[in-house]
Amino acid sequence: MSLLERLNNDMKQAMRNKEKDKLSVIRMIKASLQNEAIKLGNNELSEEEEVTILSRESKQRKDSLHEFDKAGRQDLVEKVRAELAIVELYMPEQLSDDELSEIVKETISEIGANSKADMGKVMAAIMPKVKGKADGSLVNKLVQQHLS
Structure with missing residues (x-):
């Protein structure tokens, strides 16, 4: 439907x-x-x-x-x-924190990011993967944690 x-x-x-x-x-x-x-x-x-x-x-x-x-x-x-x-x-089912954290880790390793200077590249790669399934501010927080 x-x-x-x-x-x-x-x-x-x-x-x-x-x-x-x-x-x-x-x-x-x-x-x-x-x-x-x-x-x-x-x-x-x-x-x-x-x-x-x-x-x-x-x-x-x-x-x-x-x-x-x-x-x-x-x-x-x-x-x-x-x-x-x-x-x-009506929204798609939201990703759990663990699932989202795993996606962040995978994307960081795919891109080869290792500092906060790569934050924009990582966010640009992650957001299409989690569109509608996760809040952007939460994704941003997780990316910052993993890059620091």
């Missing part, structure tokens, strides 16, 4: 169950997918493009969560946390 079909089914179910918050988030995701398809001039997006859009939606909510938390807006923090949980339902 494609992501769009899954979103449509979940949207119908949310309407039946009168889950306004879930319905709102699903509609936002669908709108983002459709806007990207129009922008690219495609009728359908590839799975990789869908993951990119979902990652963007997730990152936006994480950034908002951080800002609202910093501002002490608990009402908005809870709302954004609920939205983030719904977005993450």
Whole structure:
């Protein structure tokens, strides 16, 4: 089942169950997918493009969560946390810390990196491998640890 079909089914179910918050988030995701398809001039997006859009939606909510938390807006923090949980339902399964650490080690040895000066090369090689499956800031932290 494609992501769009899954979103449509979940949207119908949310309407039946009168889950306004879930319905709102699903509609936002669908709108983002459709806007990207129009922008690219495609009728359908590839799975990789869908993951990119979902990652963007997730990152936006994480950034908002951080800002609202910093501002002490608990009402908005809870709302954004609920939205983030719904977005993450459609994301690919996230890599565990051990799996991610192993990928970082392998990539560092493939490239032959041995100092923090090689950080950009390592990140450029890793990110396509873990796209949508790991948070970029976590990857960055692990690469720094392994290069120091």
